[in-house]
Amino acid sequence: MKKIIGILCIVLLIGCAKTKPSNNIDVTYLLFATPLEEHPVWLEAKKGFFAACEQENYQCAWIGPKTIDIDEMNDTIQTGILQKADAIITQGVIDENLIKEAQEKQIPVILVDSDMPNSKRTAYFGKDFHNQAELFLQDIEQKVGKDEKLYIAIQVAEESFQIAQDQINQLEEVFQNHDGGFEIVSVTSSKSDQVRAKREWTSIFTEHPNINIALNFAGESVIACYEIAANMDVRDQMLIYGVDDMDDTMQLLLENKIDGTVATSFYSYGFDTVMFYKDYASKSQNQKKGIIPAHIQMVTPENAEEYLNEKSNK
Amino acid sequence: MKKATNNVSFRTQILQYNIIVISAVFLALVFYIILNFYTIDEYENAFNQYRHVNGFYESLDNATDYLKDYLYTDAAASYASYEQEIRNTERHLKGLNESNMEEGWKTKLLSNMLDSYKEQVQITKDVFDQNLPSYGDEYTKLLDQFDLIKKTSSTFYENMTDNMEVQIAEFRQLKLYTILFSFGFGIILIVWLVYYTMMTAKGITEPLTSILKNIALIKQGSYDLTKISNMNIEMHELCEALEEMAVNIQKEFEMTKEHAELEKKLLETENENLKKDELLIQSELKMLQNQINPHFLFNTLNMTYKLALAENATKCSEMIEQISILLRYGLEKQNKMSDLKSEIQAVQNYVSIQEKRLGDRVKFEFFISDNLPNITIPGMILQPLVENSLEHGLRDCESDGEVIISLRYDEPYVYIQISDNGKGMDSEKCEHMLLNGFHDASGEHLGLYNVTKRLEMFYQDQVDISVDSAVDCGFSFTIKIKVV
Numbered sequence: 001m002k003k004i005i006g007i008l009c010i011v012l013l014i015g016c017a018k019t020k021p022s023n024n025i026d027v028t029y030l031l032f033a034t035p036l037e038e039h040p041v042w043l044e045a046k047k048g049f050f051a052a053c054e055q056e057n058y059q060c061a062w063i064g065p066k067t068i069d070i071d072e073m074n075d076t077i078q079t080g081i082l083q084k085a086d087a088i089i090t091q092g093v094i095d096e097n098l099i100k101e102a103q104e105k106q107i108p109v110i111l112v113d114s115d116m117p118n119s120k121r122t123a124y125f126g127k128d129f130h131n132q133a134e135l136f137l138q139d140i141e142q143k144v145g146k147d148e149k150l151y152i153a154i155q156v157a158e159e160s161f162q163i164a165q166d167q168i169n170q171l172e173e174v175f176q177n178h179d180g181g182f183e184i185v186s187v188t189s190s191k192s193d194q195v196r197a198k199r200e201w202t203s204i205f206t207e208h209p210n211i212n213i214a215l216n217f218a219g220e221s222v223i224a225c226y227e228i229a230a231n232m233d234v235r236d237q238m239l240i241y242g243v244d245d246m247d248d249t250m251q252l253l254l255e256n257k258i259d260g261t262v263a264t265s266f267y268s269y270g271f272d273t274v275m276f277y278k279d280y281a282s283k284s285q286n287q288k289k290g291i292i293p294a295h296i297q298m299v300t301p302e303n304a305e306e307y308l309n310e311k312s313n314k
Numbered sequence: 315m316k317k318a319t320n321n322v323s324f325r326t327q328i329l330q331y332n333i334i335v336i337s338a339v340f341l342a343l344v345f346y347i348i349l350n351f352y353t354i355d356e357y358e359n360a361f362n363q364y365r366h367v368n369g370f371y372e373s374l375d376n377a378t379d380y381l382k383d384y385l386y387t388d389a390a391a392s393y394a395s396y397e398q399e400i401r402n403t404e405r406h407l408k409g410l411n412e413s414n415m416e417e418g419w420k421t422k423l424l425s426n427m428l429d430s431y432k433e434q435v436q437i438t439k440d441v442f443d444q445n446l447p448s449y450g451d452e453y454t455k456l457l458d459q460f461d462l463i464k465k466t467s468s469t470f471y472e473n474m475t476d477n478m479e480v481q482i483a484e485f486r487q488l489k490l491y492t493i494l495f496s497f498g499f500g501i502i503l504i505v506w507l508v509y510y511t512m513m514t515a516k517g518i519t520e521p522l523t524s525i526l527k528n529i530a531l532i533k534q535g536s537y538d539l540t541k542i543s544n545m546n547i548e549m550h551e552l553c554e555a556l557e558e559m560a561v562n563i564q565k566e567f568e569m570t571k572e573h574a575e576l577e578k579k580l581l582e583t584e585n586e587n588l589k590k591d592e593l594l595i596q597s598e599l600k601m602l603q604n605q606i607n608p609h610f611l612f613n614t615l616n617m618t619y620k621l622a623l624a625e626n627a628t629k630c631s632e633m634i635e636q637i638s639i640l641l642r643y644g645l646e647k648q649n650k651m652s653d654l655k656s657e658i659q660a661v662q663n664y665v666s667i668q669e670k671r672l673g674d675r676v677k678f679e680f681f682i683s684d685n686l687p688n689i690t691i692p693g694m695i696l697q698p699l700v701e702n703s704l705e706h707g708l709r710d711c712e713s714d715g716e717v718i719i720s721l722r723y724d725e726p727y728v729y730i731q732i733s734d735n736g737k738g739m740d741s742e743k744c745e746h747m748l749l750n751g752f753h754d755a756s757g758e759h760l761g762l763y764n765v766t767k768r769l770e771m772f773y774q775d776q777v778d779i780s781v782d783s784a785v786d787c788g789f790s791f792t793i794k795i796k797v798v
Contacts, residue, residue: 027419029422029423059419075465078459082459082463083423083426083430
């Protein structure tokens with residue numbers, strides 16, 4: 001009986017001795033100013049970002065607009081500068097002055113997905129768009145041959161974004177090598193909104209019935225593109241491509257509803273940028289690293305399953 | 315008696331019981347008080363966090379207003395008020411730091427923002443004081459910064475609201491755990507109290523019942539108090555006292571039993587003595603009868619002998635003479651010592667008389683070895699043995715009766731054997747008689763009894779007497795005397 005009472009006392013004491021973490025700790029604060037806070041592609045990056053933060057015991061924040069809003073992104077970064085964040089990670093679509101201001105206050109700014117090569121950013125993690133364009137051309141020529149003229153419709157998230165321009169520019173440069181020639185008949189913006197994406201594709205397919213290549217540089221666009229093409233019974237006359245490995249995109253691939261996607265790991269964007277900061281902060285003399293290309297590959301219905309297996313094993 | 319293994323008194327057991335009950339109730343009370351304090355602390359903490367966050371932003375708002383006022387009016391009092399409000403924001407920050415809020419590291423962000431704001435204020439004030447053209451830009455920058463800081467308030471409030479919701483969920487869970495714990499603790503306490511009460515009651519009543527049962531067994535000596543004695547000190551002492559009492563009773567009981575057995579033996583001895591006395595009296599009576607008659611008998615026999623001689627009745631006178639010698643020997647040697655030759659002479663006289671009386675019915679034969687020593691022997695030993703053969707073995711014999719008197723010496727023993735071919739007796743009876751020294755309550759074998767007793771008294775362990783008989787197979791009485 002004495003033992004039982006003793007155990008009870010210990011349990012009570014342990015139960016009552018709940019402690020809270022002290023506030024006066026030296027923390028490393030990393031801010032990821034995301035262009036889209038709840039977008040599935042960027043949520044992959046969020047997973048990688050917080051996994052690395054937890055691993056390194058960093059305090060991290062994931063802040064951004066729900067729809068594309070550059071001003072809100074700028075405000076987020078400005079706030080991060082005021083808060084003296086240890087590093088800011090964002091997409092290269094923001095006000096260049098903010099990068100300069102952050103640089104003046106010794107806050108490294110790491111860009112992902114979209115670069116601002118003329119800014120004072122510390123590093124850039126992203127696709128090599130030239131390589132991306134080459135992958136598209138290689139796959140298209142495999143499927144339609146080298147002599148077929150290509151009538152290309154492109155949908156991006158936001159035409160005004162440098163990233164969209166860069167992708168289109170590199171596409172134009174690479175597709176010059178296609179013997180049959182090509183024509184970009186339409187470039188539209190989804191504004192990261194699926195309803196808008198569908199509306200745009202409907203009008204494009206109506207206006208340009210000769211389209212044989214549909215390139216979707218925005219995550220939601222590829223789904224909208226397939227649905228509209230299927231509804232308008234024009235799916236078989238064209239090749240549809242995406243640029244991400246979102247669940248919905250991969251499902252379309254597995255069901256052979258689209259022809260390919262140039263996939264890159266947004267998870268790696270989140271994880272690798274934190275690890276880059278760790279390496280950067282540990283060096284006494286910080287140096288700019290420049291462009292760090294992300295691994296990209298063409299995923300088609302034939303290798304989609306293999307790609308997903310490899311991804312789940314990482 | 316086993317030592318009390320539960321080396322506590324009953325009083326101590328009751329005391330322990332009370333202490334445990336009080337302790338359990340006290341612990342439960344302490345638990346609830348701590349839980350109450352914890353809940354109140356948490357609520358107070360949440361309230362303080364809200365107060366400090368609100369105070370921080372409100373003070374910063376006021377500070378900006380005072381700063382604007384200073385920049386418009388250049389009034390030193392406004393700047394002093396600004397500084398006071400900044401101190402207030404710092405105080406609230408400190409309070410927030412001490413409030414142990416979840417994700418407390420975020421107060422560092424507030425602190426950093428305040429530092430950035432103060433730096434911008436200083437820059438703006440400097441350009442204002444120096445009347446520099448960049449004042450407008452710096453002022454706008456300052457207001458932008460202020461707006462951004464103000465915007466973060468919603469994030470902080472949201473965070474705190476989220477934390478509060480988490481905390482409320484925790485409180486709900488805690489409430490559930492508390493109810494479950496109280497219920498569980500209550501049930502355990504009640505079960506334990508019932509169990510302990512039953513055990514305590516059992517601890518009192520069971521030993522008493524057991525003692526009562528054992529008291530009944532004490533007189534049989536089969537009691538066992540060991541199981542009860544180790545329950546507590548009082549029981550141990552009680553059992554020790556009972557054990558002592560039981561031992562005394564047992565001793566008393568055994569003494570009484572021994573005493574009764576002794577009395578029984580004494581009575582038996584007395585009874586036997588009485589019987590012996592009776593036999594003695596009978597014997598003495600017989601002796602007296604024998605003593606009374608001789609004077610008269612001898613005178614009569616002398617007169618008869620003289621008459622027989624006078625009338626030339628030779629055989630008659632001879633017989634009378636033999637009777638007279640036999641009777642004289644009997645009277646002289648009765649209860650006195652004689653010798654073996656005299657005994658043989660006496661029994662030959664007796665046989666001679668009996669031969670004349672019995673004629674051919676019984677034949678007597680003597681086998682006497684030449685080397686027979688004339689040892690000292692109690693008188694009247696042989697004649698009663700021959701007489702016993704005639705009276706018991708050959709009483710109903712009408713012819714061919716035979717009595718053999720054999721005496722031989724086989725160094726160092728003298729063997730005397732009187733045997734007949736009479737009706738004998740069964741071997742069991744024969745053995746019984748021998749074991750009892752021929753003592754018979756009916757006095758039937760008084761002659762054998764007298765002979766045996768006198769031989770044993772005289773020779774003690776130097777004599778060995780044996781009989782051999784069977785129904786219708788005669789009777790043989792053997793005396794084996796060791797010649798020293």
